[in-house]
Amino acid sequence: MDLQKRIERGLERAITFATAGGQPAKLGAAMRHAVFSGGARVRPRLCLAVALASGDRNPEAADAAAAGIELLHCASLVHDDMPCFDDADTRRGRPSVHAAYGEPIALLTGDALIVLAFETIARECSKSPDRTAPLIATIARAVGMPNGIVAGQAWESEPDIDLHHYHRAKTGALFTGATAAGAVAAGADPQNWLALGEALGAAYQVADDLRDSAADMDEIGKPCGQDKTHQRPNAVAQLGLDGALTLLKETVHRAADAIPDCRGSDMLRELIMAEAKRLVPKKLAQSAA
Amino acid sequence: MDLQKRIERGLERAITFATAGGQPAKLGAAMRHAVFSGGARVRPRLCLAVALASGDRNPEAADAAAAGIELLHCASLVHDDMPCFDDADTRRGRPSVHAAYGEPIALLTGDALIVLAFETIARECSKSPDRTAPLIATIARAVGMPNGIVAGQAWESEPDIDLHHYHRAKTGALFTGATAAGAVAAGADPQNWLALGEALGAAYQVADDLRDSAADMDEIGKPCGQDKTHQRPNAVAQLGLDGALTLLKETVHRAADAIPDCRGSDMLRELIMAEAKRLVPKKLAQSAA
Numbered sequence: 126m127d128l129q130k131r132i133e134r135g136l137e138r139a140i141t142f143a144t145a146g147g148q149p150a151k152l153g154a155a156m157r158h159a160v161f162s163g164g165a166r167v168r169p170r171l172c173l174a175v176a177l178a179s180g181d182r183n184p185e186a187a188d189a190a191a192a193g194i195e196l197l198h199c200a201s202l203v204h205d206d207m208p209c210f211d212d213a214d215t216r217r218g219r220p221s222v223h224a225a226y227g228e229p230i231a232l233l234t235g236d237a238l239i240v241l242a243f244e245t246i247a248r249e250c251s252k253s254p255d256r257t258a259p260l261i262a263t264i265a266r267a268v269g270m271p272n273g274i275v276a277g278q279a280w281e282s283e284p285d286i287d288l289h290h291y292h293r294a295k296t297g298a299l300f301t302g303a304t305a306a307g308a309v310a311a312g313a314d315p316q317n318w319l320a321l322g323e324a325l326g327a328a329y330q331v332a333d334d335l336r337d338s339a340a341d342m343d344e345i346g347k348p349c350g351q352d353k354t355h356q357r358p359n360a361v362a363q364l365g366l367d368g369a370l371t372l373l374k375e376t377v378h379r380a381a382d383a384i385p386d387c388r389g390s391d392m393l394r395e396l397i398m399a400e401a402k403r404l405v406p407k408k409l410a411q412s413a414a
Numbered sequence: 415m416d417l418q419k420r421i422e423r424g425l426e427r428a429i430t431f432a433t434a435g436g437q438p439a440k441l442g443a444a445m446r447h448a449v450f451s452g453g454a455r456v457r458p459r460l461c462l463a464v465a466l467a468s469g470d471r472n473p474e475a476a477d478a479a480a481a482g483i484e485l486l487h488c489a490s491l492v493h494d495d496m497p498c499f500d501d502a503d504t505r506r507g508r509p510s511v512h513a514a515y516g517e518p519i520a521l522l523t524g525d526a527l528i529v530l531a532f533e534t535i536a537r538e539c540s541k542s543p544d545r546t547a548p549l550i551a552t553i554a555r556a557v558g559m560p561n562g563i564v565a566g567q568a569w570e571s572e573p574d575i576d577l578h579h580y581h582r583a584k585t586g587a588l589f590t591g592a593t594a595a596g597a598v599a600a601g602a603d604p605q606n607w608l609a610l611g612e613a614l615g616a617a618y619q620v621a622d623d624l625r626d627s628a629a630d631m632d633e634i635g636k637p638c639g640q641d642k643t644h645q646r647p648n649a650v651a652q653l654g655l656d657g658a659l660t661l662l663k664e665t666v667h668r669a670a671d672a673i674p675d676c677r678g679s680d681m682l683r684e685l686i687m688a689e690a691k692r693l694v695p696k697k698l699a700q701s702a703a
Contacts (some may be wrong), residue, residue, distance in 0.1 A: 146560050149572050149579075156559065191442075229567070233568050241554075244556055248551050257546045257547040261550065269533055273529070275526045279441035279522050281518070331592065335650050
């Protein structure tokens with residue numbers, strides 16, 4: 126089964142479990158809206174690709190980890206879009222969760238998805254007790270305090286932002302978590318995969334800055350120029366457009382070079398290059414070509 | 415070591431782990447504010463009491479479960495107090511988290527505490543792999559969708575509230591989860607403990623309704639009359655003051671009767687009776703005496 130199918134099946138299983146009985150209906154619908162809205166599934170794909178490259182000795186655990194990671198990513202998007210953060214009414218070209226269902230349900234949707242992520246891993250890995258604890262610890266580290274995406278968001282409320290910690294936590298941590306979790310699920314050493322996760326996280330951050338600065342809303346389906354509006358650091362503002370494009374190119378190559386020697390290395394390299402292409406706003410890709 | 419000490423030690427370990435390095439500082443301080451604010455620790459005490467009554471064969475797992483349950487309870491209070499829900503500026507006589515640290519940090523505090531709850535269980539139970547998955551599944555069920563406290567909150571956004579499901583999810587689920595988790599941690603059958611958890615949850619719900627209707631803010635440290643303001647169902651509004659007091663008494667006795675035959679049953683009965691006394695607003699207890 127290809128990666129995409131495994132990911133969608135895992136997410137469908139998780140959401141079906143959470144919405145069994147159909148009540149309370151609005152929260153169930155909002156969770157589904159948040160998870161099935163055309164996301165690219167970058168992080169779970171990375172997790173599964175690393176698991177495959179490491180032998181995929183426990184596909185059940187890998188699928189659960191991939192689903193958990195995507196649920197946590199979706200949760201963070203729902204809360205990020207809320208009025209007290211980005212106040213974004215659209216996401217991927219559709220209404221954001223709070224725009225469609227109201228603020229209370231959006232807050233609960235994020236909470237419910239975080240809980241569901243860990244519940245899914247515990248439930249699906251109940252037959253691999255030796256994997257459950259390290260998988261949950263690995264993934265929790267990537268989203269919680271003091272170094273996960275929640276911490277990254279919280280840096281924005283500090284008077285002096287430590288840029289390195291900020292970017293590593295806000296964007297990098299879940300990429301590192303995805304590679305590490307893929308390795309843990311397959312019984313491999315996560316240490317060998319951290320450099321790849323870190324480089325990809327850095328690349329994704331630059332790409333996100335480029336998209337925020339240089340794309341238009343029609344292309345990325347959410348409001349642009351958010352970094353400027355919220356006075357957040359942005360690679361294009363710091364390095365200029367050409368500088369940011371060069372940095373992205375270098376970082377993607379650093380990621381490709383960080384792939385450990387393994388039987389799935391070619392597949393991983395292809396995945397990274399395809400992803401890098403997808404991330405550059407179309408107009409920039411054309412003008413850079 | 416007495417229960418209270420075990421609980422505080424477990425929570426301190428968890429929060430110290432989450433705030434290691436001291437940054438980002440505001441979120442760390444807000445998490446500490448949310449967790450160490452004079453909470454009565456009712457649910458973790460119940461969890462540990464059941465673990466003890468069941469032989470306490472794995473105190474590490476019981477302490478982790480108790481800490482996780484209290485962290486989740488604290489997270490739910492932080493999010494409940496936010497402007498889009500209760501809009502409460504005080505909690506236990508101190509500023510609520512959003513009043514003290516602002517809305518973005520309050521939102522992240524809840525998220526970080528939810529993650530920390532599961533991370534704590536995974537980390538502290540890493541040497542008992544057979545306990546980790548069932549403990550996390552048990553506790554997640556008590557807080558997530560479709561039957562946990564998040565679902566309970568979400569019922570308030572439905573046009574027709576199913577009162578039974580609403581109360582059971584909003585208040586009962588975490589009590590049931592606490593008794594079940596105590597049993598699971600000790601290697602006992604959680605099924606034997608569900609009736610106790612359900613009865614205690616129901617008692618607590620009535621007590622909460624009484625406190626909301628009949629106490630004053632000085633006594634309970636948070637705004638009163640919230641149910642009326644938010645048009646939520648309330649036992650006092652439905653049954654009158656005397657009717658609600660009678661219901662509370664009956665429910666507490668039902669809880670005491672639901673304690674399974676075990677060596678810790680006397681301790682548990684005492685705990686329940688002491689708790690029941692603490693929960694009735696002082697003025698009512700005096701006038702009912």
